[in-house]
Every structure is written in C-alpha cells, then in structure tokens.
Amino acid sequence: MASKTLLAELQTALASYLDNHKNLSIQSISNKTGVSYSTIRRILQNEANDVRDETILSLILVVMPQAQRLQFLQSHYPALGALLKEAQSQPAEEPGLDHFKLRMYRFKDPHNYILKMALTAHGTTRKDVFRILGERGVTALDEMLEDKFLFEDRNNRVSHPSRGSFIMNADDILHQIKKDADYYDKSLVGSQFARLAHLSASLSLSAYKELIELVSEFAKKSDRLKEASQNQGAIPVFIDIMVNTYDRASLTGVS
Known part of the structure; x- marks a missing residue:
C-alpha cells in the first residue's frame, strides 16, 4: 500500500507539473502516462487511499525531472532507486542500452511484457503485441518507440539494438520472477x-x-x-x- 508520504509527494509533483505547463490538463497527463483521469484527479484532491506501483512509476516518469525522480525512488523504492543510481554512475555495459530506461520499463506493465519479447534476437511485432495485450499493449509500445528505446524497422519488426535481460542484482531478478509468475500460461501445463x-x-x-x-x-x-x-x-x-x-x-x- 502506498504510504501517505509517498502520495503527498506525488500530489505535489502533479500539481507543480500542471502549474508549470499551463497548456496541459489532467486529461493531457492521462494521455501521456496511460493512467486514468479519475485516478489522477483523486491523487490531486488527496482522495486516493492507495495507488498501484505501476501507476506511480508511470506518473513520475512524466511529471518529475530526473533528479527529483531518482530521489523519490530512493526514498520509496530503495531497491529500484539503488539500481538506477548505479546505472547512472557506471558506463553502459553494452552500447545502445539505456539502463535507466530499461529498469523503469521493467517495473511497468505491459511495458515489461513487451520488453521480454523485444529484447531478443527475433524481437516482436506490433501485430503480436496487439494480439497478446490489446490496445493497452500498443499504447505501451508506442510510448517506448516514441522514447526511442525500441525501434520498428521497415519490415515492422520491433526490437532493441541490445539483447538479453541485463539483470544486475537479486532484487531485480526476483522482481522478474514475480512478473513471470503472472505471465505463466497455465493452459500449456501438461x-x-x-x-x-x-x-x-x-x-x-x-x-x-x-x-x-x-x-x-x-x-x-x-x-x-x-x-x-x-x-x-x-x-x-x-x-x-x-x-x-x-x-x-x-x-x-x-x-
């Protein structure tokens, strides 16, 4: 459950973002983050009792500058914050791989599901993403393409220049195992x-x-x-x- 302190910081960040972007509205933030209008309104009006981690991470990617975002993660998600700080302080292990973005997307869904398929030699396609994840998946895919984290070639193949999971510590690995348990297709058992x-x-x-x-x-x-x-x-x-x-x-x- 999200703490009162976390929700208060998120509320302040949302209000500040809207104050600094007079041409944007709650609906604009909703469109950018994929978070529903009603959820954002409840956070702003201090009416949200709990907010999912995926929702929080989607919002801070948009409404917080990088330094504030890192401090927020270190305070409320210590394991993820430590990973991101480590990624910023070290050179990338492979050219073309942005470890900061990788770890942020790893903690979001359906982004993480798409990464599972895209960060391979074969990659994936928009058609497959839609078939498995529907419009929500296509929206997440478009976000990563717009962010230039994934790339779509002339043959409609979606991939990343790097390959593999690039998981760095026990917390990150355990997080991925928990995600895979959610993705497990029980209909194939047997x-x-x-x-x-x-x-x-x-x-x-x-x-x-x-x-x-x-x-x-x-x-x-x-x-x-x-x-x-x-x-x-x-x-x-x-x-x-x-x-x-x-x-x-x-x-x-x-x-």
Whole structure:
C-alpha cells in the first residue's frame, strides 16, 4: 500500500507539473502516462487511499525531472532507486542500452511484457503485441518507440539494438520472477511446451550443495543453448529458477 508520504509527494509533483505547463490538463497527463483521469484527479484532491506501483512509476516518469525522480525512488523504492543510481554512475555495459530506461520499463506493465519479447534476437511485432495485450499493449509500445528505446524497422519488426535481460542484482531478478509468475500460461501445463514444479525438502549439507551445483550447471547449459546462433527462433521463452532455504539459521556454522 502506498504510504501517505509517498502520495503527498506525488500530489505535489502533479500539481507543480500542471502549474508549470499551463497548456496541459489532467486529461493531457492521462494521455501521456496511460493512467486514468479519475485516478489522477483523486491523487490531486488527496482522495486516493492507495495507488498501484505501476501507476506511480508511470506518473513520475512524466511529471518529475530526473533528479527529483531518482530521489523519490530512493526514498520509496530503495531497491529500484539503488539500481538506477548505479546505472547512472557506471558506463553502459553494452552500447545502445539505456539502463535507466530499461529498469523503469521493467517495473511497468505491459511495458515489461513487451520488453521480454523485444529484447531478443527475433524481437516482436506490433501485430503480436496487439494480439497478446490489446490496445493497452500498443499504447505501451508506442510510448517506448516514441522514447526511442525500441525501434520498428521497415519490415515492422520491433526490437532493441541490445539483447538479453541485463539483470544486475537479486532484487531485480526476483522482481522478474514475480512478473513471470503472472505471465505463466497455465493452459500449456501438461503439454510438451511447459513445465511447472515446486520442491521442498530437508537436506544434508552435502545434498544441498549438490542441488546448488545441479541448478548452476543447468543455468550455464541453458545460457549456452539460448545464445547459439543455430538455435535462434521466433518462440519467446522464459525460465526461472530459485534455490534457497526456509531457515537461514539452519546454516549457522556452515561455510
């Protein structure tokens, strides 16, 4: 639930943006952000009891300048704020990839869903985005194209010059795993195209380490498979793996 302090800061930022842009209205902000007119009005009138994270991030991208936006994120979304600060202080890991925009879009939907498909060798198309996500998806796609984060070529292929997920820390990875759980198509379970498993156990230290090694080796082999040029195709696939303990204290004294 969004805190009162967060909503008060957001209200102030919205009011300031409108004061500094006399030619714009609440409807203009709604059109720019994809956030409904009624939600923006309720925030401005201090009538919003709670606002979704995706809504907040969509609004601050438009109504806050970069420095204020970073400070806001560091205060209310520490993990994301730390990632963005790190991205600003370091050179890009790959030419053409704006890590600030990447992380902001990773925390929005349906933008994140589109990125899953576009940040691959095959990319995606406007037609596929509409088929899967409808008009809301096309609006998000247009936003990223207008922002020059994604590009559409003469063959209507939407992509980004860079490839891959470029996930940098545990918080970001866990966020993507949570998103993938929402995207999971349960109708494919039972077919040859989907697997879903959950295992829990009480293991010896040697068995625990062996399990970690199995998962690590699987991740390495999967990465080599997806990067091989002969394996590139048109099917967007996701794989998520987690191994951990329910009781950290049980590892006391274990090196």
